[in-house]
Amino acid sequence: VMIDKEGLPDTGLDTSNWTTGELPPISDMIDINDMQFAAKNTLSGKNYAYYRTAALDEVTYQANLFIWEKIRLNGFSFVDVSDINLNTSILGYNFSAPFFIAPAAKAGKASAGAETNLAKAAGAAGILYVPSISSSENTSTIGAAAVDGQVMFHQEYIWSNKTKLQDELDEIEAAGFKAIFLTVDNTGVNGIRDRSMRFTSGSNSDHSATFTIEALNQLRNMTSLPIVPKGVKTAHDVKLCADLGFPAVYISNHGGRVVDMAPTAVEVLLDVHKQYPEVFDQIEIYADGGVRRATHVLTLLALGARAVGLGRPFMFANVYGEEGVTKAIDILTLELTTTMALMGQPDIAGYRGNTTFINTRQVELEYFGAPLDVDPSSSPTSIPSVSSGNATSRQ
Numbered sequence: 117v118m119i120d121k122e123g124l125p126d127t128g129l130d131t132s133n134w135t136t137g138e139l140p141p142i143s144d145m146i147d148i149n150d151m152q153f154a155a156k157n158t159l160s161g162k163n164y165a166y167y168r169t170a171a172l173d174e175v176t177y178q179a180n181l182f183i184w185e186k187i188r189l190n191g192f193s194f195v196d197v198s199d200i201n202l203n204t205s206i207l208g209y210n211f212s213a214p215f216f217i218a219p220a221a222k223a224g225k226a227s228a229g230a231e232t233n234l235a236k237a238a239g240a241a242g243i244l245y246v247p248s249i250s251s252s253e254n255t256s257t258i259g260a261a262a263v264d265g266q267v268m269f270h271q272e273y274i275w276s277n278k279t280k281l282q283d284e285l286d287e288i289e290a291a292g293f294k295a296i297f298l299t300v301d302n303t304g305v306n307g308i309r310d311r312s313m314r315f316t317s318g319s320n321s322d323h324s325a326t327f328t329i330e331a332l333n334q335l336r337n338m339t340s341l342p343i344v345p346k347g348v349k350t351a352h353d354v355k356l357c358a359d360l361g362f363p364a365v366y367i368s369n370h371g372g373r374v375v376d377m378a379p380t381a382v383e384v385l386l387d388v389h390k391q392y393p394e395v396f397d398q399i400e401i402y403a404d405g406g407v408r409r410a411t412h413v414l415t416l417l418a419l420g421a422r423a424v425g426l427g428r429p430f431m432f433a434n435v436y437g438e439e440g441v442t443k444a445i446d447i448l449t450l451e452l453t454t455t456m457a458l459m460g461q462p463d464i465a466g467y468r469g470n471t472t473f474i475n476t477r478q479v480e481l482e483y484f485g486a487p488l489d490v491d492p493s494s495s496p497t498s499i500p501s502v503s504s505g506n507a508t509s510r511q
């Protein structure tokens with residue numbers, strides 16, 4: 117069959133021997149996008165749409181996937197890169213890589229093993245998994261899938277029903293999860309997502325619509341676990357969370373599923389650099405959206421993120437069960453160690469906040485009107501002030 121690759125990079129995947137509705141050979145999976153095509157080939161239209169969908173015209177969904185084309189990475193020669201180190205601490209816990217499995221609902225649509233597959237694969241690889249509160253399996257089942265010593269965090273929504281919220285926070289803590297990613301980007305409602313609405317009527321979110329900054333502050337009294345606001349979409353809100361004393365903040369546009377035309381994580385991070393550079397020393401920053409390659413991970417790290425999430429890729433990889441999720445982790449890990457060696461910095465910590473590895477001036481030019489290191493007020497193209505006398509003579 118021919119698969120519509122949706123404009124994603126053509127890396128030569130040959131699907132002519134694939135049969136619609138059947139899982140293609142896992143040996144065909146060379147990169148993360150291949151996993152999406154395998155899921156598209158295998159899942160029902162409805163289930164594929166559930167994972168793939170995004171809000172309105174999907175401008176942000178597309179921007180997430182293609183912003184990378186505007187970025188250049190600098191690789192340096194003459195460095196000993198024989199000892200590559202990917203180890204990354206997230207909220208003080210040690211993981212084997214700077215990327216994690218972001219919370220995405222309903223892993224059961226891809227595999228009967230659902231979230232358990234994701235937990236096990238993450239545990240075996242030593243990376244972080246953050247299950248969604250809207251998972252197919254319940255919280256204690258996912259917690260019980262942990263391997264010895266595995267640390268997982270858990271996502272939570274702000275339900276309008278406070279008893280449900282408190283019960284779930286207690287359940288998350290009891291099941292052994294070490295932190296809460298509190299999703300703050302779809303209070304009140306979910307985004308309007310055409311692609312999935314063609315199969316379902318859309319649903320009431322049951323999310324609180326009165327979740328103000330005071331409510332966010334009060335919520336910290338409902339659990340002893342650290343809370344990380346997830347779905348922060350502006351530099352302003354990043355700064356707000358930092359000043360409120362949260363240990364970390366998670367920049368995300370929810371994979372383009374909430375505010376269409378919201379900026380990408382690259383743009384928000386640049387805006388934080390421009391407006392509130394002190395934030396990078398105040399709190400840990402995580403980011404996601406359209407991350408499909410190690411180069412994307414390194415880009416976000418160089419812009420100051422400590423760890424980077426991937427949502428859809430692992431959900432798609434789960435069509436192959438735990439083996440598929442492991443393969444996706446292996447693919448990204450190999451890309452990371454390879455790219456780090458080629459860029460001349462063998463330690464992942466050396467990329468964090470290190471803008472010598474990255475050129476983002478094309479994005480800055482488009483997003484701010486000028487690259488960040490150019491002061492527009494001193495630019496020769498700025499409009500000179502004109503006295504009234506001059507104005508007359510110009511006419």
Ligand SMILES: Cc1cc2nc3c(=O)[nH]c(=O)nc-3n(C[C@H](O)[C@H](O)[C@H](O)COP(=O)(O)O)c2cc1C
Pocket residue numbers: 166167168180218219220221248249250271299346368369370371372373404405406407425426427428429431
């Ligand atoms: C199918 C699906 C379900 C999601 N469910 C949740 C969720 O329950 N809670 C949440 O905070 N984010 C959810 N997200 C957003 C992800 O955590 C993440 O921000 C997003 O997928 C990142 O973009 P990417 O898919 O391009 O990697 C979901 C995303 C997808 C694709």
